Amino acid sequence: MLLGTQRVNEEGHLEIGGCDAVALAREFGTPLYVMDEALIRANCRAYKRAFAERYPNNEVSYAGKAFLCTAMCALLEEEGMCLDVASAGELHTALRAGFPPERLFLHGNNKSRLELEMAISAGVHRIIVDNEYELEMLIALAERAGRPVDVLFRITPGIDPHTHERIRTGQVDTKFGLEVQNGQAARVIERAVAHPFLRVRGTHFHVGSQLLDLEAHRQAIEIGVDLLAQFRDDIGYIAEEMNIGGGLGIRYLSHHEPPSISEYADMVIGTLKACLQAHNLPAPKLQQEPGRSIVGEAGTTLYTVGAVKEIPGVRTYVTVDGGLSDNPRPALYDARYEVLLANKANRPAERLVTVAGKHCETDTLFPDVTVPDPAPGDLLAVQSTGAYNYAMASNYNRFPHPAVVLVHDGQAEVIVERQTLDDLVSKDVLPRRFARPR
Ligand SMILES: Cc1ncc(COP(=O)(O)O)c(C=O)c1O
Structure with missing residues (x-):
């Protein structure tokens, strides 16, 4: 190989x-x-092209956790990518590299006060809120800074992707995110939408990593769009953005045959459009965060x-x-x-x-x-x-x-x-x- x-x-x-x-x-x-370098750039371009052709209202972030250093930030900036960071260290690396904060997403299931303060003061594009404890802290910090923050909410779609248990995150039994099935996600988001210091842009999920088939992603998009319809119907909230995380697998062994980026884009956009149409929902901006499949x-x-x-x-x-x-x-x-x-x-x-x-x-x-x-x-x-x-x-x-x-x-x-x-x-x-x- x-x-x-x-x-x-x-x-x-x-x-x-x-x-x-x-x-x-x-x-x-x-x-x-x-x-x-050529392969990293080719992969960034393949993602951008595949989604731009099928669904122009989209943003492709690279998941910095896969591999990050200053030069990687510079390369991503040149390629017009967004970047997702999941710790103070990754955020610091991006900011020190001069990566535009308006293209940064901040993740983490237990963000520290320092991480939230850094993100607010840098003016990152989106903070992905994982839980209610974090939400309270974020609101307090945003009020103190006098700056409303743009947030997505991480949800747990309740899907079990077929991958190793330590890189599986979409199932109900996970430390990540707000649960969809027991109504937690809807309850928390309803409260957040009304808050003057939060601009709730939409939802985020990431079902798992090194996925060699598309089934889990397909199911997650269906559940994600159902949830957006539920928000509209129950609380009159129309999400502007939907972030579907990363997870596309790669070839570690010659017999691995992960879907290509364009096959993946076909499935994502086909499923998304069909679900939006079924619910008569306006099309949100689509965001995603591939890591492994870029580097x-x-x-x-x-x-x-x-x-x-x-x-x-x-x-x-x-x-x-x-x-x-x-x-x-x-x-x-x-x-x-x-x-x-x-x-x-x-x-x-x-x-x-x-x-x-x-x-x-x-x-x-x-x-x-x-x-x-x-x-x-x-x-x-x-x-x-x-x-x-x-x-x-x-x-x-x-x-x-x-x-x-x-x-x-x-x-x-x-x-x-x-x-x-x-x-x-x-x-x-x-x-x-x-x-x-x-
Ligand atoms: C929230 C989130 N987004 C994106 C990724 C990137 O996943 P992958 O490298 O499989 O594309 C991960 C990986 O853990 C993640 O947790």
Whole structure:
């Protein structure tokens, strides 16, 4: 499986964005996250085009939680995207990058006072209110600032998407949002609509992530529009906006066949228009928030192979110089990935091995994958690591975060520097009583 601008070059090496992966590893070290700029831009454009053609009254946000840094904000701004942020850190990154606040959406199921204050003072486009506790805090802060705020309400449509339980959010049993079925959403929104410091623009839902079929999205749109009709009929409130979150899946493995962006747009717009017509509702602005499907396939992680441990009749372990700290998804979600040896990319992948990391636990990264005969010093490339890898990295075992490079037309630029060993101790504080000359 080769993705985006990946190809195997004349030397038999993996090339991404016109850059030889072996040369990238030599120049920037490993583990290394490599992001394919052309593919990220192509995905942004595909979303914008697919929806503009079918339903011009729409806004496409990128879900920053998938992968965010200053350069990513700049790229998104150039592509005319909106951006959704879900923490003070993501919001700060966007604001420091000079991303226009009027294109920012703020999420979070337990937003802090600081996060709400930052959002109000920056004048973000929309705050997505998750619960009544947050609503009270937001009203108080908006009144104090003397600024009405534009809000959407996160609702729980009560749908169970077929995806891993930790990335499933649309079902009734979830920490996120106001429940539709027991009437909580309608009750809270009715009260909010009347408040002078709230401009209630509409509703938001996100049913889950890495969805490889469209059924959950279809059902959620139907329930979402039913709810808008209920608001109109019961309280005379006509929503101007409907945000359907993200969730479109990507290819982690060659047999994965996620719907294309245009198939997804066909279903979304077809369902939306039919439901609006059935209820005789005016068309709201459509908003959405893809994350993984913008950056996921654009990322490749490069590792250097260390020890190769063969247990005859059992398994061969190939260990690499990273692991759980740069990619926790196998441990969190049993996520599977496809790998190749970037320095032997033209050789047949005939050896069945298990790739393990170097942390102090059994951090099996990629079980039962096939590669050409592996040896210490080889360069292992892992496909589709652009989403929720760098973003979820930790310093477990005090491993520094890897660098991120953006590759494009044969050029590679660092967009996040590798943490240094001194970075790891830079926030440590030694109580005075421990002090002695060191
Ligand atoms: C509210 C919200 N919007 C958008 C997304 C992005 O989802 P995905 O990366 O699957 O497109 C998420 C993911 O968790 C989310 O929680």
